[in-house]
Amino acid sequence: MRVIGLMSGTSYDAVEAGAADLDLRGDALVMRPLGHLSVPYPDDLRDLIGASLPPSATTARTLAVLDTGIGQAFADAAVRAVRELCGGAADLVVSHGQTLYHWVEDGTVRGTLQLGQPAWIAEATGLPVVSDLRSRDVAAGGQGAPLVAMTDVLAMGTLPGTPAALNLGGIANLTVVAPGADPLAFDTGPANALMDAAVRHFTRGAARYDEGGRRAGAGRVDPTLLRVLLDDPYYRRPAPKSTGKEHFHLPYLLQALATAPVPDHDDVLATLTRLTAVTVADACRAHEVTRLIVSGGGAHNPVLTDMLAKELPGVPLASSDALGLPPDAKESLAFALLGFLTVNGLSGTIPSGTGARRASLLGTITPGRTPLRLPEPAARAPRVLHVTDEPVLRPPRPHRPE
Ligand SMILES: Nc1ncnc2c1ncn2[C@@H]1O[C@H](COP(=O)(O)OP(=O)(O)OP(=O)(O)O)[C@@H](O)[C@H]1O
Numbered sequence: 001m002r003v004i005g006l007m008s009g010t011s012y013d014a015v016e017a018g019a020a021d022l023d024l025r026g027d028a029l030v031m032r033p034l035g036h037l038s039v040p041y042p043d044d045l046r047d048l049i050g051a052s053l054p055p056s057a058t059t060a061r062t063l064a065v066l067d068t069g070i071g072q073a074f075a076d077a078a079v080r081a082v083r084e085l086c087g088g089a090a091d092l093v094v095s096h097g098q099t100l101y102h103w104v105e106d107g108t109v110r111g112t113l114q115l116g117q118p119a120w121i122a123e124a125t126g127l128p129v130v131s132d133l134r135s136r137d138v139a140a141g142g143q144g145a146p147l148v149a150m151t152d153v154l155a156m157g158t159l160p161g162t163p164a165a166l167n168l169g170g171i172a173n174l175t176v177v178a179p180g181a182d183p184l185a186f187d188t189g190p191a192n193a194l195m196d197a198a199v200r201h202f203t204r205g206a207a208r209y210d211e212g213g214r215r216a217g218a219g220r221v222d223p224t225l226l227r228v229l230l231d232d233p234y235y236r237r238p239a240p241k242s243t244g245k246e247h248f249h250l251p252y253l254l255q256a257l258a259t260a261p262v263p264d265h266d267d268v269l270a271t272l273t274r275l276t277a278v279t280v281a282d283a284c285r286a287h288e289v290t291r292l293i294v295s296g297g298g299a300h301n302p303v304l305t306d307m308l309a310k311e312l313p314g315v316p317l318a319s320s321d322a323l324g325l326p327p328d329a330k331e332s333l334a335f336a337l338l339g340f341l342t343v344n345g346l347s348g349t350i351p352s353g354t355g356a357r358r359a360s361l362l363g364t365i366t367p368g369r370t371p372l373r374l375p376e377p378a379a380r381a382p383r384v385l386h387v388t389d390e391p392v393l394r395p396p397r398p399h400r401p402e
Pocket residue numbers: 008009010011012013167168169170171172192195196208209210211212213295296297298300301331
C-alpha cells in the first residue's frame with residue numbers, strides 16, 4: 001500500500017509529508033520510504049496558530065477558520081506528495097493535523113485537539129484519509145502521546161542493549177526498549193519549545209529559532225535560572241506522561257526569568273539548551289539507556305547534541321538515519337505507518353507507552369472519491385520494521401481480458 005503521512009508538530013512551521021510503500025510480510029512490516037517534503041504554512045495561518053495557542057484565549061470562529069485553513073494546507077501538501085513523491089498515485093493519506101490543545105490535568109489526559117479538517121484532504125486528493133489518531137487512546141485511558149513509539153519499538157527491537165529513540169521537536173519524547181521489559185514512551189519536557197519562544201521574544205519575531213545553536217554556544221549557563229526551571233514537578237512525574245505548549249510557553253519562561261533574572265540573552269539560550277540536555281539525559285539515566293537514536297529539528301543543533309553527549313558519556317548518539325528513517329521525515333513516516341495499521345485492522349498503540357487500558361485501533365476514516373474498501377484485517381501484528389530501498393509492493397497483476 002502506498003501511504004502518505006502528514007504531520008505538523010508543536011513548532012507549527014510547516015506541514016511535513018512523508019510517503020512510503022508499506023507491506024506486511026509475516027512478522028515484518030516492510031517500509032520503503034519514497035521521500036519527504038516540507039511545505040511551510042502560509043505566514044498568516046502560522047501567525048493565527050501562534051496567536052491561538054495557549055495561554056491565549058480564542059473564539060469558536062477562530063477555531064473554525066483554523067480547522068479550514070490547516071485542512072487546506074494539509075490538502076496542498078498531500079496533493080504535492082502524491083505528485084512529487086508517489087509518481088501520481090497513492091492509496092491512503094494519514095493526517096495528524098495540528099495540535100491546538102493537549103488537555104492534561106494532574107497527569108491525566110482528558111482530551112486532545114488536533115485541527116485540520118480531513119474532508120479538504122479527501123476532496124483534493126480523492127483518497128481516503130485516516131485522521132484524529134490520538135483520541136481513541138485518550139478514551140482508552142492513555143496519554144494519546146507519544147504515538148511514534150510504535151515505529152520506534154518495531155524499528156529498534158532487534159538492537160542490542162537498551163536502545164532509546166529521542167525526538168527533539170518543540171517537545172522532546174523518548175521511547176525506551178529494554179530487554180525483557182515492556183517498552184516505555186513519554187515526553188521528557190521541552191526540546192526547542194522554550195528556546196524558540198526566547199528567540200522569538202528577544203528578536204521581536206525576526207528569528208524563529210537559534211540557528212545552529214549559535215546564540216547558546218556564545219552564552220554561559222546560568223545555574224540559578226537552570227535550578228528554577230528544573231524545579232518543575234513535571235520532570236519528577238513517572239511515565240506514562242505527556243506535555244505540550246500549554247505548559248512550556250513564553251509566559252512560563254518569563255515567570256522563571258522574573259524569579260532568576262539573566263540579563264544576557266545568549267546566556268538565557270545557553271541555559272535553556274542545557275535544560276533540554278539535562279532533562280533528556282536524566283530520563284535516559286533513569287531507564288539505563290545504552291544508545292540513543294536522535295531525530296527532529298533539534299538534531300540540527302550541534303550545541304544541544306554536544307551538551308547531550310557530554311551528559312551521557314558512554315552512550316553513543318546516532319541519527320535515526322541509522323534505522324533508515326531520515327530525522328526530518330521520521331514523524332510523518334511514523335504516522336503513515338499508524339494509518340496503515342488502522343486500515344489493516346491492527347492497533348497502533350503500546351499500552352505500556354501511553355498508559356492506556358488496552359491497545360487501540362486508531363483514528364477516524366474519511367472516504368475518498370470512491371466507496372471505502374479496506375483490506376481484510378491482518379492475521380497478526382508485525383513484530384519488526386524493515387526499512388529498505390528495494391521495491392516492496394508486488395507489481396500489479398497483468399490484466400487478462402474476460
Ligand atoms: N539548523 C537548526 N539549528 C538549530 N535548531 C534547529 C535547526 N533546524 C531546526 N531546529 C529546531 O527544530 C525545531 C523544529 O523541530 P521539529 O520540526 O522536529 O519540531 P516539531 O515536529 O514541530 O515538534 P514536535 O516533535 O514537538 O511536535 C525548530 O523550531 C528549531 O528549534
